Amino acid sequence: MTTGSSIALNQLSLTLDGNEIVTRIDLHIAAGEFVCLLGPSGCGKSTILNAIAGFLPSSGQIRVADKPVSGPGVDRGVVFQSSEALFPWLTVRENVEYGPRLRGIADRQRAELADHYLSLVGLSHAAEKFPDALSGGMRQRAQIARVLVNEPSVVLMDEPFGALDAQTREVLQRELDRIWRATGCTIVFVTHDIWESILLADRIVTMTAGPRATIKTIETIDLPHPRDPADPSSLALYRRLRDDIGAEVTRVLRAQGLASEEIAA
Amino acid sequence: MSSGLNRIGMAALSILCGLFLWKIASQYTSPLFMPSPAATLDAAKELMQDGTLVRALIASSARIATGWALGVAVGIPLGIVMGRFALFRQFLDPYIEFFRFIPPIAFVTLAVIWLGPGESAKVALIFYTTVFIVTLNTIAGVQAVNPLRLRAAASLGAGPVQLLTTVILPSTVPFMVTGARIAMGNSFLTVVSAEIVSAENGLGALIWTARNFARTEWVFVGILALGMLGYLFDRVLRIAVALLLRRYQPTT
Numbered sequence: 001m002t003t004g005s006s007i008a009l010n011q012l013s014l015t016l017d018g019n020e021i022v023t024r025i026d027l028h029i030a031a032g033e034f035v036c037l038l039g040p041s042g043c044g045k046s047t048i049l050n051a052i053a054g055f056l057p058s059s060g061q062i063r064v065a066d067k068p069v070s071g072p073g074v075d076r077g078v079v080f081q082s083s084e085a086l087f088p089w090l091t092v093r094e095n096v097e098y099g100p101r102l103r104g105i106a107d108r109q110r111a112e113l114a115d116h117y118l119s120l121v122g123l124s125h126a127a128e129k130f131p132d133a134l135s136g137g138m139r140q141r142a143q144i145a146r147v148l149v150n151e152p153s154v155v156l157m158d159e160p161f162g163a164l165d166a167q168t169r170e171v172l173q174r175e176l177d178r179i180w181r182a183t184g185c186t187i188v189f190v191t192h193d194i195w196e197s198i199l200l201a202d203r204i205v206t207m208t209a210g211p212r213a214t215i216k217t218i219e220t221i222d223l224p225h226p227r228d229p230a231d232p233s234s235l236a237l238y239r240r241l242r243d244d245i246g247a248e249v250t251r252v253l254r255a256q257g258l259a260s261e262e263i264a265a
Numbered sequence: 266m267s268s269g270l271n272r273i274g275m276a277a278l279s280i281l282c283g284l285f286l287w288k289i290a291s292q293y294t295s296p297l298f299m300p301s302p303a304a305t306l307d308a309a310k311e312l313m314q315d316g317t318l319v320r321a322l323i324a325s326s327a328r329i330a331t332g333w334a335l336g337v338a339v340g341i342p343l344g345i346v347m348g349r350f351a352l353f354r355q356f357l358d359p360y361i362e363f364f365r366f367i368p369p370i371a372f373v374t375l376a377v378i379w380l381g382p383g384e385s386a387k388v389a390l391i392f393y394t395t396v397f398i399v400t401l402n403t404i405a406g407v408q409a410v411n412p413l414r415l416r417a418a419a420s421l422g423a424g425p426v427q428l429l430t431t432v433i434l435p436s437t438v439p440f441m442v443t444g445a446r447i448a449m450g451n452s453f454l455t456v457v458s459a460e461i462v463s464a465e466n467g468l469g470a471l472i473w474t475a476r477n478f479a480r481t482e483w484v485f486v487g488i489l490a491l492g493m494l495g496y497l498f499d500r501v502l503r504i505a506v507a508l509l510l511r512r513y514q515p516t517t
Contacts, residue, residue, distance in 0.1 A: 055419075073422075077421075078416065084414070085413045085414060085416070086417075087417075089436075098421055099422050146421065
């Protein structure tokens with residue numbers, strides 16, 4: 001059991017290749033909280049995640065556990081949408097042991113750690129396989145185990161289930177909910193799937209469409225877990241989020257001259 | 266399994282057809298122009314019995330193996346460093362862009378002047394042939410490393426040196442292997458040229474000496490021996506790669 005860290009974004013603006021992707025983001029995430037960043041593609045939600053991960057140069061506007069982020073670190077694990085992020089020349093177990101090996105943890109203890117986290121993500125039976133031999137869902141489980149084995153206080157997930165089929169996605173969403181409870185880490189989860197965010201999040205942050213995207217709304221969800229999509233409050237929340245995001249998409253389309261009056265109305 | 270047998274059967278059929286065409290062609294030309302398969306086989310036996318062929322094979326093989334191994338051993342680290350550090354690459358780039366147009370054969374004379382007519386000149390030429398190709402391929406490999414894997418490794422705790430040894434190096438293996446294989450083929454080009462210009466033994470020397478004695482069938486023996494030796498070297502390399510480096514090769 002690890003404990004989560006708080007994350008603070010203070011007036012965060014991020015510029016890539018001279019374009020301001022996101023502007024003046026203020027967001028404070030509590031330790032152990034599960035926050036979804038929800039928004040249309042191109043709204044800069046992955047950029048924010050990459051900045052928290054330390055992949056982008058940042059000017060001290062991001063603090064994790066009250067310390068400014070100055071680069072990647074084991075305290076912040078990252079699960080990528082693409083399973084290309086796994087090392088194809090290592091077996092699943094070797095992928096999971098990668099972090100502990102770098103830290104010089106002894107063979108025996110490393111194997112125990114790997115066993116624990118492989119079983120937590122339900123991948124014990126595939127430990128000796130190479131990633132190429134796994135299904136998309138299993139590869140994402142492997143990515144999650146590889147990150148958790150480092151016992152990060154923050155897990156950053158960039159549309160981790162976006163490339164999976166609907167059934168596998170549902171299973172993994174439920175598993176993630178369980179794993180999050182088991183580890184107690186803070187999770188920042190990027191998605192464009194409204195139901196996914198309702199199923200998982202403590203809070204949902206919606207973004208305006210980019211460029212110069214910023215926070216549009218923040219919804220706090222008080223529904224009990226596991227969440228029921230058919231619950232009236234879930235449905236009401238879904239409609240609200242759909243309208244918020246729909247308005248952004250329409251705004252962009254209209255700006256591009258692509259939306260008919262019908263869609264706009 | 267059956268597709269493997271089919272492939273071997275097809276290859277055997279193809280070789281038989283080739284031999285047949287060769288035989289027909291030799292019947293309509295003079296032995297000096299094109300010796301028959303049988304005459305070539307006789308010549309091979311003759312060269313085998315007096316030890317010339319074996320000595321030539323060993324001499325050429327040793328030169329290729331030494332020069333190639335040295336070239337691979339230097340080319341891989343050089344390519345990694347050049348691929349990883351832009352400043353170093355930019356510094357050496359003018360030389361790369363210049364020498365890439367100069368075939369090793371152009372250096373044969375210079376190699377003899379600088380290193381003498383002995384083994385070192387030939388080994389140096391094969392080293393030059395190899396190091397160039399392996400370095401360029403390794404650079405391409407380093408630059409093709411999936412940035413996602415570098416990010417993943419960095420957030421799992423890898424520092425700059427660990428990124429190099431645990432991500433960049435294994436990712437680049439297929440490129441190194443390709444470079445090493447191409448270099449092996451080119452080493453055969455180089456060794457023959459070098460031996461023709463200055464050598465007492467080796468397959469190049471055998472082919473050149475045959476000219477002086479007007480023994481076209483010796484030339485044929487030399488050429489066939491080169492082809493078979495090249496095939497053997499490539500096979501050994503491929504098997505070694507399959508056994509030792511399989512996990513680094515993409516499966517698709």
